[in-house]
Amino acid sequence: xxxxxxLMIITGGLVAWSSWQFVRYxxxxxxxxxxxxxxxxxxxxxxLQLAAQEKQYIKSLDELKKVQDAMNAKQQTLEFTNQKMxxxxxxxxxxxxxxxxxxxxxxxxxxxxxxxLDELQVKNSRITDSISYAKKIQQAILPNPIExxxxxxxxxxxxxxxxxxxxxxxxFSQIENKTFIAAVDCTGHGVPGAFMSMIGHTLLNQIVREKxxxxxxxxxxxxxxxxxxxxxxxxxxxxxxxxxxxxCVETPMGSTRLKKPGEPIKVIFCGAKSNMYYSHLGEIHxxxxxxxxxxGWLKRDQRPFTNTxxxxxxxDMLYLITDGYTDxxxxxxxxxxxxxxxxxxxxxxxxxxxxxxxxxxNALKSHQRGTEQRDDITFIGLRI
Numbered sequence: 001x002x003x004x005x006x007l008m009i010i011t012g013g014l015v016a017w018s019s020w021q022f023v024r025y026x027x028x029x030x031x032x033x034x035x036x037x038x039x040x041x042x043x044x045x046x047x048l049q050l051a052a053q054e055k056q057y058i059k060s061l062d063e064l065k066k067v068q069d070a071m072n073a074k075q076q077t078l079e080f081t082n083q084k085m086x087x088x089x090x091x092x093x094x095x096x097x098x099x100x101x102x103x104x105x106x107x108x109x110x111x112x113x114x115x116x117l118d119e120l121q122v123k124n125s126r127i128t129d130s131i132s133y134a135k136k137i138q139q140a141i142l143p144n145p146i147e148x149x150x151x152x153x154x155x156x157x158x159x160x161x162x163x164x165x166x167x168x169x170x171x172f173s174q175i176e177n178k179t180f181i182a183a184v185d186c187t188g189h190g191v192p193g194a195f196m197s198m199i200g201h202t203l204l205n206q207i208v209r210e211k212x213x214x215x216x217x218x219x220x221x222x223x224x225x226x227x228x229x230x231x232x233x234x235x236x237x238x239x240x241x242x243x244x245x246x247x248c249v250e251t252p253m254g255s256t257r258l259k260k261p262g263e264p265i266k267v268i269f270c271g272a273k274s275n276m277y278y279s280h281l282g283e284i285h286x287x288x289x290x291x292x293x294x295x296g297w298l299k300r301d302q303r304p305f306t307n308t309x310x311x312x313x314x315x316d317m318l319y320l321i322t323d324g325y326t327d328x329x330x331x332x333x334x335x336x337x338x339x340x341x342x343x344x345x346x347x348x349x350x351x352x353x354x355x356x357x358x359x360x361x362n363a364l365k366s367h368q369r370g371t372e373q374r375d376d377i378t379f380i381g382l383r384i
Contacts, residue, residue, distance in 0.1 A: 167194060170320075184322070203227065241293045247269050
């Protein structure tokens with residue numbers, strides 16, 4: 001029984017010890033499990049961190065690769081740009097050398113141009129001197145206005161070349177009881193026109209003063225033939241010629257000053273593509289010329305020139321005009337025209353010749369308003 005008791009005590013002690021050991025073991029196991037769990041969590045967290053770091057590393061590698069690719073591309077671009085700059089540098093060097101050569105050439109050409117300019121200035125001076133001398137010659141052959149005024153009660157002449165010398169000229173002659181006066185417009189102006197005017201002036205003197213051809217229509221026919229022959233227009237096919245208004249005033253003693261007031265004075269007019277005007281009894285009358293020019297190789301078989309005969313009295317006006325006056329342009333390129341000319345004559349014909357001349361000049365200036373003169377101008381006014 002004691003044995004049983006001892007056995008029970010030992011057994012109880014063993015059971016108690018076992019229970020305590022079990023509890024202790026269990027606690028140890030639980031503590032170990034907690035540590036394992038904590039370690040597991042830490043490992044998982046470390047794994048997550050490593051995975052995140054791995055992703056970041058991979059991302060950084062990708063970005064680094066992109067940066068590397070971009071740098072490679074920029075490197076290639078820089079190399080290409082460098083090559084291009086080197087090529088451009090060669091082009092610029094070549095261009096610079098060419099520019100330098102060009103500058104030398106320009107410098108040389110400038111020297112040549114300066115020499116040429118000096119030569120041209122010398123030649124221009126000589127030409128200008130020659131033209132100025134030609135002007136003196138042309139003015140010398142023109143009739144003296146005083147001689148014209150002696151044959152009429154009064155007279156005015158507006159003679160305005162477009163250039164230094166003129167393709168217009170006026171001509172005057174007295175033969176027996178006939179007083180001739182003409183306004184002539186030659187082809188061209190300037191030097192070529194001036195040469196034609198010299199030819200025309202010479203031929204008119206030969207026809208009237210030497211050959212004594214005194215009928216206006218015959219004078220124009222002869223002048224036309226002489227121009228055609230003198231300029232050899234059949235061979236040269238030249239169309240140079242003249243437009244001309246020729247007026248012949250017949251009086252017993254060769255001067256309209258001797259006519260009494262109211263006594264008729266005979267006037268014979270013949271025109272080559274040119275008209276004349278005259279005043280009578282307070283009116284302005286237009287006398288038309290033939291629609292045929294003088295000279296030129298074309299249309300040689302034309303109607304003959306015709307005379308127009310009319311009578312005027314002392315105090316009446318005769319006007320001979322070349323088309324340079326009526327063709328004068330305004331800033332708007334409008335011609336002065338014959339309508340305005342007619343109104344001017346009607347308005348001013350009773351005034352003194354000095355007043356008339358000033359009026360016509362001022363009217364022309366007012367119309368042009370600074371516009372360059374387009375043609376030579378000849379305007380003759382005669383008081384019977």
